[in-house]
Amino acid sequence: MPKSVSPVKDFELDRYLGKWYEVARLNHSFEEGLQNVTAEYSLQKDGGVSVVNRGFSTVEKKWSEATGKAFFVKSTDEGYLKVSFFGPFYGSYVIFELDKEHYQYAFVSGPDLNYLWLLSRTPNVSAELKENFIKQAKSLGFDTDTLIMVGHKLPTGF
Numbered sequence: 810m811p812k813s814v815s816p817v818k819d820f821e822l823d824r825y826l827g828k829w830y831e832v833a834r835l836n837h838s839f840e841e842g843l844q845n846v847t848a849e850y851s852l853q854k855d856g857g858v859s860v861v862n863r864g865f866s867t868v869e870k871k872w873s874e875a876t877g878k879a880f881f882v883k884s885t886d887e888g889y890l891k892v893s894f895f896g897p898f899y900g901s902y903v904i905f906e907l908d909k910e911h912y913q914y915a916f917v918s919g920p921d922l923n924y925l926w927l928l929s930r931t932p933n934v935s936a937e938l939k940e941n942f943i944k945q946a947k948s949l950g951f952d953t954d955t956l957i958m959v960g961h962k963l964p965t966g967f
Contacts (some may be wrong), residue, residue: 810889810903810919810921810926811842811903811918811920811921811949811950812837812903812950813949813950814918815907816887816888816889816903816904816905817888817904817905817907817909818886818887818888819886819889819909820885820886820887820888820904820907821912822852822858822885823852824912824962825850825904825912825915825950826851826852826858827848827849827850827851827930828847828848828849828851828930829848829849829850829862829915829928829929829930830846830847830928830929830930830931830932830961831846831847831848831864831926831928832928832929832932832934832939832958832959832961833926833927833942833954833956833957833958833959834925834926834927834932834956834957835923835924835925835926835936835952835955835957836844836953836955837923837924839875839894840862840864840871841862842865842866842867842868843863843867843959844864844865844867844959844961844962845863845864845865845866845879845959845960845961845962846862846863846864846865846959846962847862847863847864848860848861848862848928848944849853849861849863850879853878856877856880857878857879857880857893858878858880858890859877859878860876860877860879860892860894861876861877862874862875862876862877862894863875864927864942869954871949875894876894877891877892877893877894878889878892879892879893879902881890882901888903888904888905888907888915889901889902889903889904890902890903895935900919900920900924901918901920902917902918902919903917904916905918905941905949906937906945907916908919912931913929913931913939914927914928914930914931915927915928915929916928916942916945916946918949918951920963922949922950922951922952925946925951925956927939927942932961933958933961939958943956951953961965
């Protein structure tokens with residue numbers, strides 16, 4: 810995890826499970842060109858978390874889906890997990906800001922400052938939340954000038 814990022818404490822996995830909409834992200838190859846991106850988290854029998862990321866490719870005009878698994882790195886009450894979509898290789902998944910009252914938004918980092926997401930239970934968030942996300946992310950060293958705001962409107966016929 811980036812040195813500037815600290816995972817949230819008093820994390821409750823059961824409240825985090827379910828569907829989240831990707832509102833903003835830094836660009837990376839595995840989500841390039843994707844809009845309408847969602848992440849769905851569910852509990853596995855082994856105590857891990859199943860992760861299903863889904864997005865619509867605006868270039869290929871089709872849905873893309875990746876399934877992974879995540880496990881807590883330290884304790885289950887800390888928003889710090891390791892996630893894998895590619896076999897034995899794991900990357901950090903660090904929830905560093907969270908609406909602890911209602912679990913309606915989360916700021917998430919990956920293993921370094923090249924990975925950043927704003928997730929929400931709804932496809933749209935307030936301008937104030939976006940501004941807070943950008944301000945906090947910038948203060949932690951993320952390149953917020955290159956953020957992608959993720960659209961959630963499908964082209965006609967999909």
